[in-house]
Amino acid sequence: MLEAVNLSKTYRFAERKSFFKTNHRDICAVEDISLKIEEGKIIGLLGVNGAGKTTTIKMLSTLIEPTSGQITFNGIDCVKNPFELKKRINMIAGGERNLYWRLSAVENLEYFGALYHIPKAVLKERIKDLIEMTDLKEYEKAPVETYSKGMKQRLQFARGLINDPSLLFLDEPTLGLDVPIVAQMHHYIEKIVKEQNKGILITTHYMAEAEKLCDYIYILNKGKVNIEGTPSEIINLSDINSTVTITTNKEVLQKKWVHIETESYRKLGVKPEVDEQKQAISIHIKKEQIATFLQVLIAYDLVIHGVEIGDPKLEDAILQMSGDVRCEK
Amino acid sequence: MREVIQIIKAEIVKSHQINFGDKRNYFIVLLWPILLFFTAYYSYKPLSFSEAGWSIFESKEVIIKFLIIGYLAYNCFFSLVRNALFMRNEREEGVLEIIFLSPAKRFALMYGRALGTVIQNVWMFGVFTAFILVYIGGFEKSTLLFFPLVFLLICISAGIWGGLLNTLFLFSRDTLVIFYLLDEPMLLFSGVKMPTAIFPFWAKVISFIFPITYVLYIARGTLMSTETLYELRGAFVALVLLLCIIIFTTSQLLRLAEAHYRKSGNINFY
Numbered sequence: 001m002l003e004a005v006n007l008s009k010t011y012r013f014a015e016r017k018s019f020f021k022t023n024h025r026d027i028c029a030v031e032d033i034s035l036k037i038e039e040g041k042i043i044g045l046l047g048v049n050g051a052g053k054t055t056t057i058k059m060l061s062t063l064i065e066p067t068s069g070q071i072t073f074n075g076i077d078c079v080k081n082p083f084e085l086k087k088r089i090n091m092i093a094g095g096e097r098n099l100y101w102r103l104s105a106v107e108n109l110e111y112f113g114a115l116y117h118i119p120k121a122v123l124k125e126r127i128k129d130l131i132e133m134t135d136l137k138e139y140e141k142a143p144v145e146t147y148s149k150g151m152k153q154r155l156q157f158a159r160g161l162i163n164d165p166s167l168l169f170l171d172e173p174t175l176g177l178d179v180p181i182v183a184q185m186h187h188y189i190e191k192i193v194k195e196q197n198k199g200i201l202i203t204t205h206y207m208a209e210a211e212k213l214c215d216y217i218y219i220l221n222k223g224k225v226n227i228e229g230t231p232s233e234i235i236n237l238s239d240i241n242s243t244v245t246i247t248t249n250k251e252v253l254q255k256k257w258v259h260i261e262t263e264s265y266r267k268l269g270v271k272p273e274v275d276e277q278k279q280a281i282s283i284h285i286k287k288e289q290i291a292t293f294l295q296v297l298i299a300y301d302l303v304i305h306g307v308e309i310g311d312p313k314l315e316d317a318i319l320q321m322s323g324d325v326r327c328e329k
Numbered sequence: 330m331r332e333v334i335q336i337i338k339a340e341i342v343k344s345h346q347i348n349f350g351d352k353r354n355y356f357i358v359l360l361w362p363i364l365l366f367f368t369a370y371y372s373y374k375p376l377s378f379s380e381a382g383w384s385i386f387e388s389k390e391v392i393i394k395f396l397i398i399g400y401l402a403y404n405c406f407f408s409l410v411r412n413a414l415f416m417r418n419e420r421e422e423g424v425l426e427i428i429f430l431s432p433a434k435r436f437a438l439m440y441g442r443a444l445g446t447v448i449q450n451v452w453m454f455g456v457f458t459a460f461i462l463v464y465i466g467g468f469e470k471s472t473l474l475f476f477p478l479v480f481l482l483i484c485i486s487a488g489i490w491g492g493l494l495n496t497l498f499l500f501s502r503d504t505l506v507i508f509y510l511l512d513e514p515m516l517l518f519s520g521v522k523m524p525t526a527i528f529p530f531w532a533k534v535i536s537f538i539f540p541i542t543y544v545l546y547i548a549r550g551t552l553m554s555t556e557t558l559y560e561l562r563g564a565f566v567a568l569v570l571l572l573c574i575i576i577f578t579t580s581q582l583l584r585l586a587e588a589h590y591r592k593s594g595n596i597n598f599y
Contacts, residue, residue, distance in 0.1 A: 065591040086432040097423035114339030115431035
């Protein structure tokens with residue numbers, strides 16, 4: 001398990017005042033962040049641009065030294081001994097960088113594999129498996145510069161797994177990818193967590209992605225952890241309601257609508273809305289109120305053709321909470 | 330040690346795959362130094378060196394030998410400056426960050442890159458040089474015996490020099506200043522085109538900074554003057570000392586460079 005305690009990072013920036021004069025300014029990018037990454041879990045790190053996600057991921061992956069705080073991996077102090085952690089981690093970033101474009105997929109993987117001192121026979125076998133896993137067999141000997149964006153990202157994925165890391169850092173891995181490629185990436189991520197018990201830290205701007213993949217989420221704002229919890233815990237922290245939509249029969253609806261509206265308001269404090277064209281009633285209520293609403297409908301013998309429950313989304317919860325002063329850790 | 334060899338080998342292979350994807354590049358690395366050599370030779374040819382007091386250039390053959398050895402070494406050393414510049418692309422493409430994310434021995438990375446460049450860039454010109462030396466002087470014992478050793482000495486010295494350059498280029502992406510400092514000054518002061526003996530004192534002092542100066546002295550001493558190794562021992566000792574200082578400086582700078590970017594977070598900019 002990788003554990004970070006009270007991590008902070010302050011950068012010094014040079015600001016040119018005139019040709020001869022430069023001022024220096026300290027900017028705190030990350031302040032007192034504590035988090036854990038367990039093996040077999042996907043941890044999300046969310047936040048707007050400049051929230052401190054990339055700085056955090058680079059500190060955890062040894063690329064940047066924290067100004068203060070501790071990082072330990074299975075008891076090893078990774079700030080003092082970064083090379084111990086380097087052997088067990090890897091990182092995949094979104095976009096088309098971090099690869100040699102003039103080399104082929106196999107040549108890239110051979111080079112990056114050699115950096116991890118992987119024996120030749122093991123490396124050969126691993127490259128074969130990774131090329132198959134990422135579906136690049138047909139193009140394995142073509143230069144990367146001829147690949148599509150999705151193929152490059154798949155190769156990045158293979159590169160990130162070349163040293164069979166215990167922990168994998170994914171910095172916006174699906175940035176700018178098409179929906180089918182995103183689905184493929186999600187499949188790879190879930191597969192390696194389930195089958196290989198790897199721990200993953202993922203930063204993303206896509207809330208649906210975080211909700212789908214993450215077991216636990218840290219939300220950063222201005223360098224600090226603002227909210228943390230499982231996706232459902234974070235949704236429950238907000239006041240976002242579920243949307244229940246009932247489709248019924250037009251005649252029945254016209255006869256009983258007034259009673260249903262009154263009774264719903266009396267029992268739930270919320271008035272439902274009616275859409276006569278679609279022959280549907282909808283209401284925004286808490287999940288635990290759904291049963292009471294259905295009981296009201298049954299009490300008035302409403303013929304129910306269909307029930308649709310729209311669960312609250314993580315994105316809605318975060319949007320609501322990011323503007324809410326009550327949002328605290 | 331096996332790990333170090335694995336990284337050096339990977340760097341050599343990668344460098345070759347990147348630079349020689351287009352096979353015409355083999356001829357470019359041969360053509361460019363040949364053009365430089367002929368430019369220098371035909372600049373000197375019409376001049377009367379005896380009047381200028383350059384007694385060393387007593388004949389056309391001597392000028393050719395002097396220049397071809399000079400350009401072989403210069404080509405070797407200068408190719409490393411160009412190679413170090415390539416690091417700027419790697420930095421901006423984010424590859425350098427991924428390399429430094431790995432536990433690979435940094436020393437091996439820097440020297441692997443340098444050796445890869447040396448081997449690829451000079452072997453063809455090395456063959457050309459050997460051909461010219463044999464063409465001019467015939468199959469002399471000194472040429473046959475010492476040329477392979479001199480070629481090896483040039484490659485090793487240049488590789489160590491290249492390790493230092495690669496490390497210097499880790500500090501910043503704004504490295505053109507190093508390029509300009511090391512291009513013409515190295516060509517001028519190390520005695521590639523003219524003997525350092527004719528330099529004023531201050532220029533001789535500058536020439537001592539570059540290992541290529543000592544390499545050229547030894548190379549020309551063995552291949553042109555047929556001096557014995559014993560007679561060249563002073564230059565050998567000076568070269569070995571300078572290379573040791575360069576290796577030590579490289580290791581210290583490497584440590585500082587990694588500490589610097591871990592602190593500043595600027596191994597790449599995007």
